[in-house]
Amino acid sequence: MGRMGRLQSKIALVTGGASGIGAACARAFVREGAEVLVTDVQDEAGAALLAELGEAASYRHLDVTRREDWDAAVAMVRERHGRLHVLVHNAGGGAAVDIERVTLEQWRGVQALNVESVLLGTQAALPLMRACGEPGSIVVMSSVAGLIGEPGLVAYGAAKAAVRMMAKSIALHCARKGDRIRCNSIHPSFTDTPLVRSLAGQSKDPDKALQRLAQAAPVGRLAEPEEVAALVLYLASDESAFVTGTELVIDGGLTAT
Ligand SMILES: NC(=O)c1ccc[n+]([C@@H]2O[C@H](COP(=O)([O-])OP(=O)(O)OC[C@H]3O[C@@H](n4cnc5c(N)ncnc54)[C@H](O)[C@@H]3O)[C@@H](O)[C@H]2O)c1
Numbered sequence: 605m606g607r608m609g610r611l612q613s614k615i616a617l618v619t620g621g622a623s624g625i626g627a628a629c630a631r632a633f634v635r636e637g638a639e640v641l642v643t644d645v646q647d648e649a650g651a652a653l654l655a656e657l658g659e660a661a662s663y664r665h666l667d668v669t670r671r672e673d674w675d676a677a678v679a680m681v682r683e684r685h686g687r688l689h690v691l692v693h694n695a696g697g698g699a700a701v702d703i704e705r706v707t708l709e710q711w712r713g714v715q716a717l718n719v720e721s722v723l724l725g726t727q728a729a730l731p732l733m734r735a736c737g738e739p740g741s742i743v744v745m746s747s748v749a750g751l752i753g754e755p756g757l758v759a760y761g762a763a764k765a766a767v768r769m770m771a772k773s774i775a776l777h778c779a780r781k782g783d784r785i786r787c788n789s790i791h792p793s794f795t796d797t798p799l800v801r802s803l804a805g806q807s808k809d810p811d812k813a814l815q816r817l818a819q820a821a822p823v824g825r826l827a828e829p830e831e832v833a834a835l836v837l838y839l840a841s842d843e844s845a846f847v848t849g850t851e852l853v854i855d856g857g858l859t860a861t
Contacts, residue, residue, distance in 0.1 A: 608637065609635065609636035609637025609638070610636040610637070610837065610841045610843065611633055611636040611637050611638035611690070611837070611840060611841055612636070612637035612638075614633075614637070614638045614639070614689040614690055614840070614841075615638065615639050615640075615641075615681060615685045615687050615688050615689050615690070616633050616638045616639070616640045616641070616688075616689065616690035616691070616692065616840065617640075617641045617643065617677065617678075617681060617688060617690070617691050617692070617729065618630050618633070618640060618641070618642055618643065618692040618694055619643050619644070619666060619668050619692065619693055619694050619695040619721065619725065620643075620644055620668070620694045620695030620696065621640075621642035621643055621644050621650070621653070621663075621692075621694065622642065622644035622646045622647075622649035622650040622652075622653055622663075623644070623646060623649055623797065623798050623799075624795070624797030624798055624799055624829050625694060625745065625792070625795060625797055625829045625832045625833060625836075626642075626644070626692070626694040626695065627642075627649075627653055627829070628828075628829035628830050628832065628833035629692055629694060629833045629836045629837070630642045630653060630657060630661060631656075631657065631830075631833070632830070632833045632834065632836070632837045633690070633837065633840065634657050634658075634660045634661055636837060636841070637660075638660070638689075638690065638840075639660050639661070639662075639685065640657070640661045640662075641661075641662050641663075641664060641677065641680070641681055642654065642657075642661055642662070642663045642664075643663070643664050643665070643666030643668075643677055644663075644665070644666065644695070645665065645666075645667050647663075647665055650663040650665075651663060662684075664676075664677050664680060668693075668695045668717065668721035668724065668725060669716045669717055669720060669721060669724070670724075671724050671728070674724050674725050674727075674728035674729075675728055677728075678728045678729050678732055681732065682732055686736070687732070687736035687738065688729055688732045688733050688736065688740070689733065689736070689738060689739065689740050689741065689840075690740065690741050690742075690743070690840040691725065691726070691729045691733065691740075691741075691742045691743070692742075692743045692745070692836060692840070693721060693722045693725055693726075693742070693743065693744045693745060693767070694743075694745045694836075695717065695721060696717055696718045696721070696745055696747075696763075696764075697717065697718075697760075697799055698710075698713075698714035698717065698718065698757075698759055698760035698763065699713075699714065699759065699760070700756045700757060700760070700803065701756065701757075701758065701759060702755050702756050702758055703758045706758055706759050710759060711759045714759040714760055714762075714763050715759070715762075715763050715766075717763075718760070718763035718764060718766075718767060719763050719766045719767055719770070722744055722767050722770050722771075723770070726742060726770075726774055726787075729742075730778075730785070733783075733785050734781075734783050734785065737784075738784070739784045739785070739786075739842055739845065740783070740784065740785035740786070741785070741786050741787070741788075741839055741840050741841075741844070742771070742774060742785065742786070742787040742788075743787075743788060743789075743790060743836050743839045743840060744767050744768075744770065744771040744787065744788070744789040744790070745789075745790055745792075745836075746764045746765075746767050746768050746771075746789040746790060746791050746851065747760070747761075747764040747791055747792060747793075748791050748792065748793045748853065748855045748858055748859055749761045749764045750763075750764030750765040750766075750767065750768045750789075750791060751765070751768070751791055751851075751853070751859055752858075752859055764791075767789060768789045768791075768851055771787045771788055771789040771849070771851070772787075772789075772849045772850075774787040775787040775788065775848040775849030775850075776849055778848075779848060779849070786839075786844070786845075786847065786848035786849075787848060787849065788839050788844075788847060788848060788849065788850050788851065788852065789850075789851045789852070790832065790835050790836060790839070790851070790852050790854065791851055791852065791853045791854065791855065791859075792827050792832045792854045792855065793820065793821050793827060793854070793855035793856055793858045794817045794818070794820055794821065794826050794827065795826055795827040795828070795829055795831075795832055796826040796827070796828055796829065797829055800814075800817060800826065801814070803817070804817060814826075820858060821855060821856030821857060821858045822856060822857035822858065822860070822861060823856035823857055824856075825856065827854060827855075827856065831854065832854055835852050835854055838852075839852070
């Protein structure tokens with residue numbers, strides 16, 4: 605007999621799961637006994653991760669800004685498993701741009717990816733999560749950029765602040781309905797993922813830029829994707845059964861200053 609995992613018998617869907625924090629979540633979920641639908645728009649990276657994760661995982665293309673993609677992914681989960689317990693709204697990102705330079709098109713793109721995705725995905729998944737009558741958890745990947753201001757992140761910061769409040773509204777809605785479905789947001793500071801590496805790569809001296817990003821946190825380093833995934837795992841599991849409508853900050857002390 606193997607040990608019981610912390611997500612034993614749970615079905616999970618992770619967006620942006622082919623890279624960075626999302627991939628770390630998929631690995632942690634499978635390790636803890638869940639069956640995981642990894643979704644992303646990077647299909648090759650998704651297939652590579654699948655080869656590593658084995659039978660407990662499957663992959664599907666899901667552009668989180670498209671309602672048709674959400675409907676198809678949830679239909680796939682319904683057909684295969686008939687149940688869904690955990691939804692991780694992880695896909696996100698956005699241009700580093702200030703209020704004077706941001707274009708309306710950039711603004712809308714960032715809101716679509718980070719905010720509308722939570723709307724579309726929650727609307728698509730909630731009926732299946734509710735129908736199974738078992739405890740459920742929706743995790744929204746926000747950022748410290750949704751808690752504190754940053755001049756060069758006007759669109760991204762606004763989007764990450766918006767989803768913080770969406771998580772609370774969804775949590776209260778589900779509590780009122782008596783659903784046993786919880787919803788919370790997570791707020792990491794700079795984490796060592798392809799997103800942050802490409803951000804640093806845009807500057808003249810990428811190593812120095814990465815060092816600067818690491819120094820942004822009082823502890824003087826980047827977060828590891830596995831450290832953020834550990835919080836997602838906690839929220840996904842029944843260990844956090846009384847935790848809903850709140851935000852968990854993982855930032856090496858950044859917002860304590
Ligand atoms: N890395 C950090 O420093 C940091 C800090 C705070 C919050 N976050 C948030 O964590 C989440 C994951 O970021 P990451 O650092 O792992 O980035 P990442 O770029 O490594 O991974 C993001 C994934 O999302 C996918 N994606 C992009 N657009 C998509 C779309 N329209 N539909 C579906 N998938 C899409 C990408 O293909 C990629 O695989 C994001 O929401 C990000 O804003 C990251």
